Amino acid sequence: MATSSNAQAQIDLHRELAPRYAYRYSFPFSRLFQQDWHAEMISHVPKDSGRILDLGCGTGFFLAELEEQHPGSVGLDISHDMLKVSGEYVPGARLVTGDAERLPFKPGSFDVVFCKGSLHHTRDHVGFLTHCRNALGDDGVLIMSEPCNDNPLIRAARALLYRRSPHFDVGDQGFTRKGIVSLCEQAGFEVTRVKKYGVFAYVFAGFPDHIGILRLLPGNALLTRLFLGLDRVLCALPGLSLLGFHVVVVGRPRR
Ligand SMILES: C[S@@+](CC[C@H](N)C(=O)[O-])C[C@H]1O[C@@H](n2cnc3c(N)ncnc32)[C@H](O)[C@@H]1O
Known part of the structure; x- marks a missing residue:
């Protein structure tokens, strides 16, 4: 596979990150959080959808859940090292090493x-989304969750993290709600749903490899459930939804 410089940077970055992801998802409370996030995304799947692609499936935890509900799902990732971990969790799934920018x-x-x-790991966002558009049938659905930077404090914290941390690439960036909707529209999607996801549960249960406090607390699963409930309320309230760390976007190919 011929690779662009960003593609190579992502392959190198995720070679280092693959064992970290396995650790991140190894705690029951962090899996609880991820399962809630996955359920949110899966809730947008129309009935009778059979052919499912997880683009950038990484170490395959989401793909494993998809595979249970939609056997035959396909996972694609640019990082063979991430996919190797996927193979352990979803031995039955079809895994493809490839670049989302050349599907x-x-x-x-x-x-x-x-x-x-x-998406935020790529550089040509409209190009990436256009590939998603082409991979879908006319009645297909794109369901994304990406880092959201509507909140200036989150934007600043993320910029610092992406610049300083060896676990990100300096060119990675989050999106504003308006910005990601516009990218989808430029790629030929009609956006049918946009909602924020993740505040306290995202921070405290999402990345135990970075923020480890819940690892040390008894009752961390209960706390995660409480955070998830609180986050749902916050993300549903206009104004307070600004606190959301991710934005979930659902789009359909424009006819
Ligand atoms: C933040 S991780 C998310 C992994 C997984 N979706 C999850 O939620 O655990 C981003 C993933 O995107 C993959 N990726 C980055 N650029 C890509 C590209 N151009 N094509 C395919 N996958 C890519 C990385 O290798 C990595 O596995």
């Missing part, structure tokens, strides 16, 4: 394309 599928191959945290 190796025929147009209209899928009913649903998921992207959970992969």
Whole structure:
């Protein structure tokens, strides 16, 4: 596979991150959080959707859940090292090493394309989304969750983290709600749903490899459930939804 410089940077970055992801998802409370996030994304799948692609499936925890509900789901990732971990969790799934910016599928191959945290690792966002559009059938659905930077404090913290931390690439960036909707529209999608996801549960249960406090607390699963409930309320309230760390976007190919 010929690779662009960003693609190579992502392959190198995720070679280091693959064991970290396995650790991150190894705690019951962090899996509880991830399962809630996945359920939010899966709730947008239309009935009778059979052909599902998880673009940037990483170490495959989401794909494993998809596979249970939609056997035959396909996972694609640019990082062979991330996919190697996937192979352990979803031995039955079809895993493809490839670049989302040059998808190796025929147009209209899928009913649903998921992207959970992969768009912000690419540089040509409209190009990436146009590939998603082409991979979908006319009645298909794109379901994404990406870092949201509507809140200036979150934007500043994220910029610092992406610049300083060896666990990010300096060119990675979050999106504003308005910005990501516009990117989807430029790629030929009609955006049908946008909602914020993740405040306290995202911070405290999402990344135990970075923020480890819940690891040390008894009752961390209960606390995670409480945070998830609180986050749901916050993300549903206009004004307070600014606190959301991610934005979930659902789009359909424009006719
Ligand atoms: C933040 S991780 C998310 C992984 C997984 N979706 C999850 O939620 O655990 C981003 C993933 O996108 C992948 N990725 C980055 N650029 C990509 C590209 N151009 N094509 C395919 N995958 C890519 C990375 O290798 C990584 O596995």
